[in-house]
Amino acid sequence: MKSEDILKGLRDRDPRGIGRAISLVEENDPLADEILSSLDHSLIDQTTILGITGPxxxxKSTLTDRIITKYRSQGRRVGVIAVDPSSPISGGAILGDRVRMMGHALDQDVVVRSMATRGRLGGLCAAAGAAMRILAAGGCSIIIIETVGVGQSEMDIIRIADITALVLAPGLGDDIQAMKAGLLEVADILIVNKADCAGADTLAMDMESIARESGSKDKDKAKVCMTVASEGKGIDDLIAAIEAVDASHRESGERRTRRDRAYDLEVLDWALEMIKPSIIERINAWDHDRKGAPRRHAAKLLEQECLRISE
Ligand SMILES: Nc1nc2c(ncn2[C@@H]2O[C@H](COP(=O)(O)OP(=O)(O)O)[C@@H](O)[C@H]2O)c(=O)[nH]1
Ligand SMILES: [Mg+2]
Structure with missing residues (x-):
């Protein structure tokens, strides 16, 4: 297959073409470079990237399914990236996400993509960023990224969204940990899902007071959206909250600031990804004495690598 065929598939909004293009990037296929270079990168600027995170x-997936329905009713094409930190072999959670979004399985205008975090050479921002650019080129105007908010690469991925919603639910036991992990700080929208279950109100009050105490949130942001995703309750209010945050970010310039930061994270990720294999190769081939500070050896290696690149 040629990159021209894949690019045509993207222009034609063919979901299989989109899937193929993302796979090529994930597999580090030589064609990926050609495809990524030829994309219309102005399209990503026209999308809204919504991050949904939580334990x-x-x-999250049930909620995502409801949000998809809402945006589909507005005629928008939706892309979903489900980032899974668990083993790509077990695939358990990924399968769960797929099942939860099954209502849209036959809809050509909903493109769901899973992405594993484990076993990756580089960070997630390069891969997810590339996937988003491909989804945008394939006509998606809303991109939802679902992720369990743990670990640095996951936190980075939250930073590439325009708007981040944190979802907690009563009875999970790790609500407070999730808050302590700083998720509450980065979230623009706080959601207590499973509002039909005992403990939802208490959890909402806890979240509100922690959000207020942290001081970084204005009054509106400390307000919690209550949802029952499994019954579709509270979704309209949630969508209204998302739209309000989006509008305020556009007006204040926050959206542009976040996009710029996200772009830089993508560049950093790509740079690290590109340099890593040759550094590993050098270390393996290097006949060094393993004495003294490893940091110095690293500096020497990098110096040699820079010389090689500039030649
Ligand atoms: N009682 C109740 N159960 C829910 C609600 N939303 C989702 N669930 C169930 O909670 C489980 C986990 O949902 P899922 O969307 O996979 O969570 P995720 O791991 O965060 O993506 C599933 O069995 C859902 O059916 C809700 O509002 N109330
Ligand atoms: Mg899920």
């Missing part, structure tokens, strides 16, 4: 079982 496993909180209801």
């Amino acid at each position: 496993p079982g909180a209801g």
